Amino acid sequence: MTDLGPDSPAPRRAVLPRSSPKLVTGLALIAAIALFGVAGPLFVGEPGAINDIGLAPPGGGHLLGTTQLGQDVLAQIAYATRGSLYIGVLVGVMATVLSALFGIVGSYVGGAVDEAFSLFSNVMLVIPGLPLVIVISAFVPPEQRGAWTIAVVLAVTGWAGAARVLRAQTLTLRNREYVLAARVAGEPAWRIIVVEMLPNLLPLLASQFVFSVIAAILSEAGLSFLGLGASNSSTLGTMLYYAQNGFALQRGAWWWFVPPGLIIALFGCGLALVNFSIDEIIDPKLRTVPRRIRQRRRAPAPVERPAPDTAVSVRNLSVTYGNAVPAVKDVSLEVRRGEILGLAGESGSGKTTLAYAINRLHRPPAQVTAGSVTFHDRDGGDVDVLALPPGELRAFRWSQLSVVFQGAMNSLNPVMTIRAQLEDVLATHRPHLSRSDRRARCARSLELVGVDPARLRSYPHELSGGMRQRVMIAMAMLLDPQVMIMDEPTSALDVVVQRGILREILRLRDELGFAIVLITHDLPLLLEVSDRIAVMLGGEIVECAATEEILAGPRHAYTRRLLESFPSLTGERGAFVRSGEATGGAR
Amino acid sequence: MTTLDVKDLVKDFRIRDGLRGRRLRAVDRVSFTLTPGRTVALVGESGSGKSTIARIIARLERPTAGQVVMTDEGGGRVPDRDYRDQVQMVFQDPFSSLNPFHTIEHHLIRPLLLHGRARAGADARKKVAELLERVNLPARDIAHRRPHELSGGQRQRVAIARALAPGARVIVADEPVSMLDVSIRLGVLNLLARLQREENLAVLYITHDLATARHFSDDILVLYRGRVVERGPADEVILDPRHPYTRLLAAASPNPEARGRSLDIDAAAVVAAGEAPAYDHRIQS
Numbered sequence: 001m002t003d004l005g006p007d008s009p010a011p012r013r014a015v016l017p018r019s020s021p022k023l024v025t026g027l028a029l030i031a032a033i034a035l036f037g038v039a040g041p042l043f044v045g046e047p048g049a050i051n052d053i054g055l056a057p058p059g060g061g062h063l064l065g066t067t068q069l070g071q072d073v074l075a076q077i078a079y080a081t082r083g084s085l086y087i088g089v090l091v092g093v094m095a096t097v098l099s100a101l102f103g104i105v106g107s108y109v110g111g112a113v114d115e116a117f118s119l120f121s122n123v124m125l126v127i128p129g130l131p132l133v134i135v136i137s138a139f140v141p142p143e144q145r146g147a148w149t150i151a152v153v154l155a156v157t158g159w160a161g162a163a164r165v166l167r168a169q170t171l172t173l174r175n176r177e178y179v180l181a182a183r184v185a186g187e188p189a190w191r192i193i194v195v196e197m198l199p200n201l202l203p204l205l206a207s208q209f210v211f212s213v214i215a216a217i218l219s220e221a222g223l224s225f226l227g228l229g230a231s232n233s234s235t236l237g238t239m240l241y242y243a244q245n246g247f248a249l250q251r252g253a254w255w256w257f258v259p260p261g262l263i264i265a266l267f268g269c270g271l272a273l274v275n276f277s278i279d280e281i282i283d284p285k286l287r288t289v290p291r292r293i294r295q296r297r298r299a300p301a302p303v304e305r306p307a308p309d310t311a312v313s314v315r316n317l318s319v320t321y322g323n324a325v326p327a328v329k330d331v332s333l334e335v336r337r338g339e340i341l342g343l344a345g346e347s348g349s350g351k352t353t354l355a356y357a358i359n360r361l362h363r364p365p366a367q368v369t370a371g372s373v374t375f376h377d378r379d380g381g382d383v384d385v386l387a388l389p390p391g392e393l394r395a396f397r398w399s400q401l402s403v404v405f406q407g408a409m410n411s412l413n414p415v416m417t418i419r420a421q422l423e424d425v426l427a428t429h430r431p432h433l434s435r436s437d438r439r440a441r442c443a444r445s446l447e448l449v450g451v452d453p454a455r456l457r458s459y460p461h462e463l464s465g466g467m468r469q470r471v472m473i474a475m476a477m478l479l480d481p482q483v484m485i486m487d488e489p490t491s492a493l494d495v496v497v498q499r500g501i502l503r504e505i506l507r508l509r510d511e512l513g514f515a516i517v518l519i520t521h522d523l524p525l526l527l528e529v530s531d532r533i534a535v536m537l538g539g540e541i542v543e544c545a546a547t548e549e550i551l552a553g554p555r556h557a558y559t560r561r562l563l564e565s566f567p568s569l570t571g572e573r574g575a576f577v578r579s580g581e582a583t584g585g586a587r
Numbered sequence: 588m589t590t591l592d593v594k595d596l597v598k599d600f601r602i603r604d605g606l607r608g609r610r611l612r613a614v615d616r617v618s619f620t621l622t623p624g625r626t627v628a629l630v631g632e633s634g635s636g637k638s639t640i641a642r643i644i645a646r647l648e649r650p651t652a653g654q655v656v657m658t659d660e661g662g663g664r665v666p667d668r669d670y671r672d673q674v675q676m677v678f679q680d681p682f683s684s685l686n687p688f689h690t691i692e693h694h695l696i697r698p699l700l701l702h703g704r705a706r707a708g709a710d711a712r713k714k715v716a717e718l719l720e721r722v723n724l725p726a727r728d729i730a731h732r733r734p735h736e737l738s739g740g741q742r743q744r745v746a747i748a749r750a751l752a753p754g755a756r757v758i759v760a761d762e763p764v765s766m767l768d769v770s771i772r773l774g775v776l777n778l779l780a781r782l783q784r785e786e787n788l789a790v791l792y793i794t795h796d797l798a799t800a801r802h803f804s805d806d807i808l809v810l811y812r813g814r815v816v817e818r819g820p821a822d823e824v825i826l827d828p829r830h831p832y833t834r835l836l837a838a839a840s841p842n843p844e845a846r847g848r849s850l851d852i853d854a855a856a857v858v859a860a861g862e863a864p865a866y867d868h869r870i871q872s
Contacts, residue, residue: 177684181749184645185698186671199688346768347739494632494795495839496857521769527843551843565769569798569840570826 026273033267037085040078047075047234058255065255068246076239077259083235084217084264087151091216094155095162096209102159103166104201108174108193118167124160130219132157137228147230150223154216162208169204173197207278214271221264236260309337310376311483311515312358312401317371319350319357327353327366329539335483335515337378340506342526342547343519344562345536351519352406354536355485358517359401360385360393375400378482399429402476406487411472412460418446418471419456425478445474450504466497470504477508485517502529524566527551535559589660589756591621591644591674591789595653598639598813613639615813616653619806621757621789626780628792628800628821630836631810637793639813641761644791645676657757672702675755677779679762681742685734692730694749695719702753718748722778740771747779757789765794776803797840801825809833811861819868829868831860 050069058065064073106117136153137145173179174197182192198205217236223229224237225244243249243257306313312335319328328350335341345351356362358373368386375383377400388396397403405411413421422442426433433441443453449470460468469489476484486505490498506529509516518530526533527547534544535558543556554560598614614636619627629637642648644655657665657673665673678684685694695715698704705711716726722744734742743763750758760779764772776799783790794800800807800821807824809817809832817830828834835857 177678177680178686180645180647181676181678181684181746182686182697183647184671184676185749185753186701187697196686196689200686346770495841496632496835499839522841523769524841524843528841528846547846551846561770565773567773567798567802568844569801569837569842571844 020277022273023277026270026277029266029270030274033081033263033270034085036078037081041075041082044075044078045072047071047079057253064259065253067242067256068248068253073255073259076234077236077263080234080236080239080260081263083147083230083233084220084237084267086233087147087154087220087230087235088213088217090147090151091154091158091220092209092213094151095159095212095216096205098155098159099162099166099208100201100205103163104170104193104197107167107170108189108197110174114167117163121160121163121167124157125164127157130222133219133223134226134228137223145228145230145232147233150220150230151216154219155212158212158215158219162212165208166201166204169201170197173200203278207275210271210275210278214268214275217264218268236264306334306374306376307336311335311337311378312376313374314354314358315372315374317354317357317373318369319353319362320367320369322365322367325539326369327539328357330371331539331541332371333534333541333544335517336532337482338509338513338515339532340509340516340518340530342530342533343517343536344521344523344526344533345519346521346562348538349536350539351536352487353539355403355487355517355519358385359397359403359485360388361397361403375483395429398425398476398481399479400481401483401485402479402481404472404476404484404486404489407492410468412468414460416459417456418458418460418463422446422456422471422475422478425475429479441478445478446471448477448504448508449474450500464497466493466501469493469501473501473505477512477514480512481514483515483517485519487519488521489518491520491522523562535562588658589623589665589673589789590658591757592656592658593617593619593621593640593644593653594656596640596643596650596655597652598636598643598648599651613813614643614650617808617810617813617815618653619808619815619818621791623756623787623789624783625806626783626790626792626804628794628804628807629810630794630797630800630807632795632836634812635810636813637810638761641676641759641791641793644674644757644759646670646674672753673755674757674759675750675753676759676761677743677746677750677763680766681739681746682734682766684746685742687734690731690733691719691737691745694745695730695752698749698752704752704754714752718752719745721751721782722748724748739767740775743767743775744778747775747782751782751786755788757791758783759791759793761793762795763792764799765796772799779803797825797837809836814861815865816861816863817866817868819866823868829866829871831856831863835860 048071050071053066053070056062056066056070058073062072062074064077066072067076102117102121106114106121133153137150140149179192179196182196187196220229220235221237221240224235225240227241229235229237229241239260240257243253243260246253246256248254248256314331314333317328317331317333318326320326331350331354333341333354343351343355353362353366357366357368360373362368373385375385375396377383383396383400385393385396385401412418416424419439419442422445423438426438426441430438442456446453446455451467451470451474455463455467455471460471463471473486473489476486489505490501493501502525505516508514518526520526523533527550530547532544532546533550534541535556536542537558543550543554543559545555550559554563596614596617597612600611600613601608602611617636617640621627629640631637639648643650657670659665685691692712692715695718696705696711699711699714699718700707705714712730715730719726719729724741724744729737729741729745734745737745747763758779763779764775767775779790780803782788790804792800792804801824802821804821807817807819807821808815809824809830811832817824817828817833824833825837828837
């Protein structure tokens with residue numbers, strides 16, 4: 001397997017939730033209550049058996065006391081739990097099937113079917129659920145109001161919300177390339193839905209199922225409490241109904257109504273906890289990573305005075321994710337004033353991690369384990385970036401050392417105007433500026449990057465990708481930083497647009513004299529525009545030299561291979577292609 | 588000779604513009620022919636309509652006008668039900684073109700069975716192994732894995748194997764290496780070139796990268812806003828571009844040999860360039 005080189009495999013996509021305290025607690029609660037509901041009735045007596053000691057408190061012959069009629073509360077709860085679970089699962093299954101049918105099939109087929117299904121779901125969604133249930137239940141005569149009737153009523157009124165969620169997800173899945181590939185391969189539509197798409201919808205379906213079970217148990221309890229529940233079955237809701245009718249509260253017979261209420265609450269709580277865990281599979285961002293308050297303190301590295309024109313010096317920096325292999329290993333690097341330092345490397349080479357660590361933007365589990373980052377202010381004075389307290393760090397970022405992120409053009413806030421977002425930066429970092437000064441500075445910074453200041457009134461979606469990227473660069477320059485780190489600033493853009501932006505960046509550099517760390521995999525681009533180039537591989541800088549030197553003859557084999565990976569536009573065909581696979585960068 | 592003729596292809600998209608719909612012409616009367624053993628490159632920026640053409644050929648999209656006709660060895664038109672046996676596609680993003688839920692084997696067995704290239708069971712598994720070997724992947728090691736356990740380059744090889752599985756004669760490769768790490772791109776392109784030679788495939792190579800387009804293909808069509816602005820043999824189009832837009836693209840590509848040159852590109856020139864009449868090297872030179 002020769003390909004397992006620089007591009008490391010993507011992180012595993014979980015199918016089952018990770019074990020967490022939430023999940024374990026939730027599962028334990030559900031298991032305990034389900035076991036009680038399933039097995040409990042086998043061990044207790046007849047729940048309806050009438051006894052002559054009414055409203056006896058817990059103890060003696062009746063573990064949980066008795067009701068007004070002298071029935072054993074424990075026996076009643078066991079049967080009632082079984083009844084509630086039965087209805088809950090029944091509704092869960094029916095609602096999930098309905099929502100899957102209307103949500104998935106409609107959106108996959110598209111066109112008029114989708115419109116019709118979607119309209120139907122929306123209509124069902126705006127019908128207020130519980131009142132409708134009450135009306136329907138009231139219409140069905142009590143003698144026909146069995147558990148099934150109630151379950152059908154609850155399912156019919158409860159599926160629409162889930163269908164909308166599923167529809168949204170299906171719409172995105174439908175355009176995934178693996179679904180398109182299955183269509184190109186000639187798979188029939190039903191197979192694409194069942195075999196290709198459904199497994200990827202499972203976490204969502206499971207979550208919707210769990211949710212509808214909770215909703216069903218609660219609604220059923222509510223209905224029964226109102227006396228509109230199933231007539232011939234006993235559920236936790238009917239227990240509460242009888243407790244209410246028997247004035248349990250007024251008579252202080254807490255053992256009659258607290259246990260069923262508690263079971264409803266605990267079961268709902270357990271299902272909700274499980275649901276949180278399922279949600280984390282759907283959206284891994286919800287996983288809370290325990291955040292370290294204190295970074296491991298490194299011994300301050302002995303910094304010998306760097307050359308006077310150095311803006312940032314990085315010494316022996318190592319960054320580790322958790323306890324795994326370091327992403328950045330013992331990197332030393334200097335950024336000189338006003339230069340363009342190119343940082344070349346492929347995915348997984350640690351170039352982005354390094355850039356983030358320089359500005360301390362890395363987040364746990366990433367952790368700086370060794371080394372130092374020193375910022376040399378042009379007015380004299382050194383700043384140990386890794387030791388800055390939070391307040392000063394905030395002031396330092398942006399104003400001295402700013403970052404343009406990868407895909408930055410998509411990180412503008414879509415509901416704020418460009419002006420509001422630029423002024424926000426100024427309001428935070430330069431609070432003493434007057435309103436008119438702020439406006440003038442925002443306008444000027446847009447002019448600098450070649451965007452008409454009239455665009456300040458625009459919202460991000462009204463601008464093209466190239467323009468949004470220019471706005472991000474303007475934002476990074478707003479506070480006149482001494483160093484700018486740009487992580488793939490133009491990779492998502494067309495070459496013609498890319499060229500225009502690079503020209504602006506270079507012109508500004510000449511005018512304002514800041515240094516740029518330009519991170520990209522595009523080595524030819526770096527060779528054309530940067531002064532020095534550092535090549536990263538596996539977390540280490542394998543070669544760092546002036547661009548002319550690298551052009552003249554790269555010393556490291558990997559640099560050579562990177563260079564060979566870009567066939568020359570106008571030069572010889574070289575090792576490349578159509579001559580055979582054995583030569584060149586073939587792997 | 589099996590050929591695929593694209594004739595006067597037009598695709599309009601309706602865009603919602605306030606209350607009224609507006610039409611956007613994504614593809615504007617594009618014609619070309621794919622023949623066995625030859626590669627045609629469609630070059631253009633985003634929005635030039637190159638991916639739309641790919642999707643129409645792969646029958647994921649219907650053209651507004653024009654047609655795509657496949658002719659078999661006897662000169663007869665390939666019927667629609669056999670079209671997908673003959674035309675397959677390699678997608679851009681190997682991280683999303685394989686279903687995360689299924690094994691690699693599943694991805695290859697399905698097209699084999701669907702197109703009657705193998706019988707279910709041992710025969711199909713043997714054919715899967717052969718396919719994987721053909722794209723230089725160790726079958727024993729790979730077949731039972733899931734996509735997330737493979738690297739980007741390995742996944743794209745699987746995607747190529749999948750396109751070969753139905754026994755296709757025409758492969759549409761939509762930016763097949765742009766999502767891969769640079770050092771493995773040429774390896775994947777070389778693999779495609781080798782398979783093309785061995786099976787005498789017709790390949791449509793879609794890219795925004797002029798350099799690989801030049802080295803990898805026989806003919807180049809340069810697209811701008813859905814229109815072919817320049818076409819001709821690869822070397823002629825790149826080394827001697829006649830249309831101002833092609834010249835602009837070539838000038839904008841990073842070029843280490845031209846260090847320190849002016850980066851200036853006149854924005855108005857882009858629009859003006861696109862308006863110039865199309866140039867065909869085979870007719871006009």
